[in-house]
Amino acid sequence: MYEVVAFYLFSALTIGLFFITIMSKNVLYAMTSLASGMVLISGFFFILGADFLGVVQLIVYVGAIMALYSFAMMFFDATRDIKEKNTNSALVFLLGGLSALVLVLIFAAPIHSEAIQALYPMHEGVGNAQDVGIVLFTKYLVPFEVAAVMLLVAMISGIILAGKKMDSSLTEDISADDEILTQKDEK
Amino acid sequence: MIGLSHYLIVSALIFSIGLMGVLRRRNLLMLFFATEVMLNAVNIAFAAISHYYNDLTGQMFAFFIIAIAASEVAVGLGLLIVLYKKYGSLDLDDLATMKG
Numbered sequence: 001m002y003e004v005v006a007f008y009l010f011s012a013l014t015i016g017l018f019f020i021t022i023m024s025k026n027v028l029y030a031m032t033s034l035a036s037g038m039v040l041i042s043g044f045f046f047i048l049g050a051d052f053l054g055v056v057q058l059i060v061y062v063g064a065i066m067a068l069y070s071f072a073m074m075f076f077d078a079t080r081d082i083k084e085k086n087t088n089s090a091l092v093f094l095l096g097g098l099s100a101l102v103l104v105l106i107f108a109a110p111i112h113s114e115a116i117q118a119l120y121p122m123h124e125g126v127g128n129a130q131d132v133g134i135v136l137f138t139k140y141l142v143p144f145e146v147a148a149v150m151l152l153v154a155m156i157s158g159i160i161l162a163g164k165k166m167d168s169s170l171t172e173d174i175s176a177d178d179e180i181l182t183q184k185d186e187k
Numbered sequence: 188m189i190g191l192s193h194y195l196i197v198s199a200l201i202f203s204i205g206l207m208g209v210l211r212r213r214n215l216l217m218l219f220f221a222t223e224v225m226l227n228a229v230n231i232a233f234a235a236i237s238h239y240y241n242d243l244t245g246q247m248f249a250f251f252i253i254a255i256a257a258s259e260v261a262v263g264l265g266l267l268i269v270l271y272k273k274y275g276s277l278d279l280d281d282l283a284t285m286k287g
Contacts, residue, residue: 007189011197018201018224022208027216034220041227044194048238053246057230060253065223065260072216072264076271082214096210100203118242135243136250147254154258161265 006047014040025081027073035066052129194235201228215267215277219260226256 017037024030038061045054120135122128136144205228208221230249237245271277 018204021220044231045234048234050234050246053249068260092211096207100206104199120243122241140247151258154261158261158265162268
């Protein structure tokens, strides 16, 4: 009973929040609705019994990725509304919905659900985190290490790409800098 | 009772929302948000299949998707900052330099 209520509540809220993310003109609104939608998605994972995945979703998505986005948002001019040239919005809606439907059908059509068998079944009486750890460090050890190297490469490239000329202002709004300087002089 | 198809339908809906955003958005930062929506939708489908088939493979794939999303965001935001330094804008119509 609680599962049903939670499922419908989470799905309605998630879809609504992600819709705001897609349609909003303001970067701040889009980012906050994306973050709260991700929190609700971790709720889905907890309902499904994937506790460790839910915690990782909370830490990595809501913690790390949203913090990275908010830092990036501070580099760009976030308070201004984004002006986007959307020619014929109804047509874009129709085409977008149709192509999304076609894409889902293409990927869903070949699934033959009777043929799916559990490759690494869950164990009875073992916690989810323990089970995940056993499978991750026995069957998926090489992908795990490759993912670690990939994250290292991503970190280095992020530092190198973003780190150049960080002392100068990106938005080049000189009046704001002058304002800060005059305030400093007045003190 | 909530079955597998409920979760898959929700996941497909969220994926469609994300795809619509990718097609609709002109600002690169907002385009990144839409791709995050799509990745999250796929994660829901993986976790649901993992639960209903009593199999851990789906959760493993979801972990790797999260790792890929994290590195994608790190590299992508670095590239966005470089683009913004160069052109002063993140609008895709302004960045179309190969237009004939």
